[in-house]
Each structure stands twice: as C-alpha cells, then as structure tokens.
Amino acid sequence: MKRKVFISPLFTVMLVCLLVITACTKTDSKEIKDTAIPQETKQTDTEKATAAPPKEEEKHEPVTLKLLAWHVGAHQELFDMFHEKYPWITIEVEEWGIDKAVAMQAAGEPADLVWITGLSPWLKDGMLEDLTPYIAKDPTIQNAKIIDGFLDAFKTPDDKLWAIPYTAISEWIVVNKDLLKKHGMEMPSYDWTYDDMLEMAKKATDPAANEYGISYDSLMASHFNWILPVANGHAPNLRFFNEDLSQNLLNTPEVLADMKWLQDLTTKWHVRPSDEEAAKLGWEKANNFLTGKVLFTLGADWVIPGYNELATFEWDLLPLPRGKVTQATVQLLGPISILSASKHKEEAFKWISFQFELEAQKWNVKNGSNTFVIHPEIDAEIDRTPTWKGKDTEVVKMTRTMCCNLPGPTIPDFDEFQNIDAALFESMYTNFDITSLVSRVDKFNEDTLKLRKEMGW
Structure with missing residues (x-):
C-alpha cells in the first residue's frame, strides 16, 4: 500500500546528543569537585538568602478519561502504566458505540476517546476531533522514528486525521x-x-x-x-x-x-x-x-x-x-479518535502520544504485537522477550516494514x-x-x- 510510514532519524540523533551531554556533564562535575572554587564564584550569605526558592511541582486537577472500547483485556496494564506516568489522569473504559457516545454527550458527560471501525458514521455529525494540530506540536511523535505511512494510515481525502493507529499487529x-x-x-x-x-x-x-x-x-x-x-x-x-x-x-x-x-x-x-x-x-x-x-x-x-x-x-x-x-x-492497525465533545482533549491526546513512547512499545512486544517505532531498544526487547523465545525474531522485525496497512475506516x-x-x-x-x-x-x-x-x- 502506498500509504507508507514516514521515518525520521531525529529521535536517534537526539538520543545520541543526550548521551554526549550526559557524559560531558559527568566529566565537568568531577572536575569541579576536585578543583578549589575561586573566591569570586562562591555564593554569599546575602545571595543565599535572596535566591529564588525551588520551583514547586506543577499541580494538576484530577482527570478521568472515558474511552469507548469493546474490551479491556491486557490493555489495563497499559492504562496503569500511563496513570503511573500521569498520576492525575485515570482511564475508564465505557461501552462502545455511537449511541453510547451520543447518550453520554446529551447527559453532559461526554466520552473523550473512542476505538473505531469506520469513520463515516462518526464524521457525519461532526463527532470527531481533527488530530493534525495535536500531532504537529507533540514532541514524542515528532521525534520518534515511525514506520513509513503509519501516521497517515487513516488520513481522509480532505487531508484531515480524524484517527490515528494506537496499535499495530503484523501477520x-x-x-x-x-x-x-x-x-x-x-x-x-x-x-x-x-x-x-x-x-x-x-x-x-x-x-x-x-x-x-x-x-x-x-x-x-x-x-x-x-x-x-x-x-x-x-x-x-x-x-x-x-x-x-x-x-x-x-x-x-x-x-x-x-x-x-x-x-x-x-x-x-x-x-x-x-x-x-x-x-x-x-x-x-x-x-x-x-x-x-x-x-x-x-x-x-x-x-x-x-x-x-x-x-x-x-x-x-x-x-x-x-x-x-x-x-x-496484513498490518492490522487499531484506530483511535478523540471525540469533539470531550472536555479533556489535551489529556486525551497524552494517551495517544504515550503509545509512541518506548515504554508502551515494549509493552506491545511483550504481548506479541508488532511495534511502529523503530529503535535499538525495541529490537533488543523483541530478541529477549519470552514471547518469542526460540523463535525467529528477525521475521518479527522484518514484517514491521512490509506492505500493507489494512484499510477500513476510510472506506x-x-x-x-x-x-x-x-x-x-x-x-x-x-x-x-x-x-x-x-x-x-x-x-x-x-x-x-x-x-x-x-x-x-
């Protein structure tokens, strides 16, 4: 399929730079420790007294994201991992379906996220949020080396991204x-x-x-x-x-x-x-x-x-x-969307962005799914996970970049x-x-x- 996933080397470059900076910092710290601090660089008692206090950790109001999905299964573990990273955000799974989404919205408690099978039923009443601007400003997605065509798998002819994949399953x-x-x-x-x-x-x-x-x-x-x-x-x-x-x-x-x-x-x-x-x-x-x-x-x-x-x-x-x-x-991609009526769109996109982090990608490996981010740590995880013990892991790796993404939602x-x-x-x-x-x-x-x-x- 010609919708292939763009591959950016930026994440790898940043990682290398980070390692270099870290190494330099460690070297500089050792030199400072072993060298007398010049008198003029020492902080005076007055300066200590007037120094700004340490910045307090940003406070967040608790948020519960409601996800319309047809099952939870092993995903509960991933929900828990996300909550550990963002303690103020909790994900709750609700019954799936358009009727459910409409009812929740009418009751003033709209859902935030939804797994979908087809786009057209959700688009006719403007129920979905265009994800294009969220992706453009998200550093996790922008810096990840992603399989060619992956992000655009559900792009509609009007160049809108009403859904993006949250999972990839190769066959x-x-x-x-x-x-x-x-x-x-x-x-x-x-x-x-x-x-x-x-x-x-x-x-x-x-x-x-x-x-x-x-x-x-x-x-x-x-x-x-x-x-x-x-x-x-x-x-x-x-x-x-x-x-x-x-x-x-x-x-x-x-x-x-x-x-x-x-x-x-x-x-x-x-x-x-x-x-x-x-x-x-x-x-x-x-x-x-x-x-x-x-x-x-x-x-x-x-x-x-x-x-x-x-x-x-x-x-x-x-x-x-x-x-x-x-x-x-066959590359089975699970589409996820943000509902336009959601009161927590920024938090909802954090869940989508989390799928592109190494932690979530390694979780996919552990559960037998393929990954859509390319990274040496992920390849190493494929080789060592008990899921593929004794199996040809090169097949698992090579199928990630094989054509084709399974069309569905955009039909x-x-x-x-x-x-x-x-x-x-x-x-x-x-x-x-x-x-x-x-x-x-x-x-x-x-x-x-x-x-x-x-x-x-």
Whole structure:
C-alpha cells in the first residue's frame, strides 16, 4: 500500500546528543569537585538568602478519561502504566458505540476517546476531533522514528486525521516444524513464493493421517485473500481496493483469478480440508493449528500466547510468501479518535502520544504485537522477550516494514463491503462461483462514489 510510514532519524540523533551531554556533564562535575572554587564564584550569605526558592511541582486537577472500547483485556496494564506516568489522569473504559457516545454527550458527560471501525458514521455529525494540530506540536511523535505511512494510515481525502493507529499487529505464516521434518522438508528462505508454499503444502498433506498443508480456519481463509492480489500486483491496497480506496477491484479478472487460485487450495489441490472433511475431523473455523495436523497457518498476536502454552510440537515463523511483484502481509492497525465533545482533549491526546513512547512499545512486544517505532531498544526487547523465545525474531522485525496497512475506516459504507467479504470467505471451502459476487461489487462501487461526494471527498 502506498500509504507508507514516514521515518525520521531525529529521535536517534537526539538520543545520541543526550548521551554526549550526559557524559560531558559527568566529566565537568568531577572536575569541579576536585578543583578549589575561586573566591569570586562562591555564593554569599546575602545571595543565599535572596535566591529564588525551588520551583514547586506543577499541580494538576484530577482527570478521568472515558474511552469507548469493546474490551479491556491486557490493555489495563497499559492504562496503569500511563496513570503511573500521569498520576492525575485515570482511564475508564465505557461501552462502545455511537449511541453510547451520543447518550453520554446529551447527559453532559461526554466520552473523550473512542476505538473505531469506520469513520463515516462518526464524521457525519461532526463527532470527531481533527488530530493534525495535536500531532504537529507533540514532541514524542515528532521525534520518534515511525514506520513509513503509519501516521497517515487513516488520513481522509480532505487531508484531515480524524484517527490515528494506537496499535499495530503484523501477520506471519506459522509453521509446524515437526510436520515439516516428518515430510522431509526444511524451513524455506525469507523470500519464498506462493508456488513454494503450495508445493510444500502438497507434500505435507496426507488425508489418511488427517494432515493438511493449509489450516482450515477463518483467519487463513479471509485475511489470506486480501494479501495475494497485492503481492501479485493486481491491487494496490489490501481488501482489493484501488489506490485512493474509491473502488473495489474484486470485479476485475486479475483479482478474481487470484481468488480462484486460493479457492483451488481446497477444491483442486485439497491441501486444505473442505467443510465436509473438517466436520468429520471435528474442526471448526476457529484456529485448528494446535491439533498438530497442519503445516501452515496465518498468525497474529492473539494466537501466540496459546501456541506458547498449548502447542505440543515445535513451531516457528515465516514472512508471508512473495507474489509475482512483491512480498506483502496484513498490518492490522487499531484506530483511535478523540471525540469533539470531550472536555479533556489535551489529556486525551497524552494517551495517544504515550503509545509512541518506548515504554508502551515494549509493552506491545511483550504481548506479541508488532511495534511502529523503530529503535535499538525495541529490537533488543523483541530478541529477549519470552514471547518469542526460540523463535525467529528477525521475521518479527522484518514484517514491521512490509506492505500493507489494512484499510477500513476510510472506506465509506464499510459494513456493506464486509458483507461481500464474508461471502467470499465462505467460498474458499466450496465450489461457490466467485464471479457471482461481481454485481454486488459493482453496486458497492457505485454507492461508494456517491457517499464520497456527499462527504466532500
């Protein structure tokens, strides 16, 4: 995806300067300690008496930020870390949704922050704050070396930033190394191809032993679809979207051919079980990699704790394969916005800014997520964290800068596209005629142009 994240070396330069200054200060302090202070530089009793008193620490009124979110989970630890740094600010999670936001505002107690899925429902009533001026004056963000295109991932065509990512989750291929060894194969190189993947999946497939090369689960059959057209150069963005996200390309022969190749994993090559075969195995469309009967699956941060705890076999990571043009993966970005009715906008942006600090980035590493700030300390954290013990951490690092950020919030009528996408996902396990979706895509594209015009895009 061409929205790539700008990378500024300024933070690293400042860090080096800070170290130099610190070293010089230590040297100067030693010299002063060992050298008699000239008489004229000593402070007199009168000067001591009239010297200004030490500046008191700035006082702050307590602030409670209300975040509309669909879960808390491990984020409570991050909320606590933020509160430790800013003791006067507390974060409370409220029920998510536009109706909730409207009700809170009507009651005179508006929410401050919100996780979002789509922008258009929130923008039509002016419910979001433009974050552009906040970012411009924030030293943490301005001085961080950030992945290319990251900050602009949710920029709208009117050059406004109504939301920015607060988290980044890269996806990789997870490999059952025991099954790999059983079938006489070795881990491929990082630049392996989709053809390589298919051939390896064929070798690992043994229906008599209930073993398959490709997993039968929703992640592999949905997110995997979005990647191949980008890797093959048939769509510039994930989810089959064109350059400016104004049209979906699932109605083009090239993208349809990519979808047929993926469907053939089940219907032609049988390296992935069909619905009927999976039912006999007792497999559901949840993750079935832990059965030990699957060579390849698609992984993201939420599956890693389970693999570390429950896998009875050796597993490791690979980057997504290379297509005909490039090597791409899914970068799942969580959008966060400040509500325009918030009474604590400056404090709310402190929470957003905190996500770009090393402390918060290291927390992401510990929890299996990828990071969007590049820094030697973060790379070292990836190498030493127990999450990736014994795994190829170079894959974790290299996927941070791989295309592409997953579009969503900046697509008008995103819910309707998701309905089309759900039908495509189901087709991966059957002989469903994928071309039957073309008319729905045509209608979606027509409606999208109307909606964009109404929104001034």
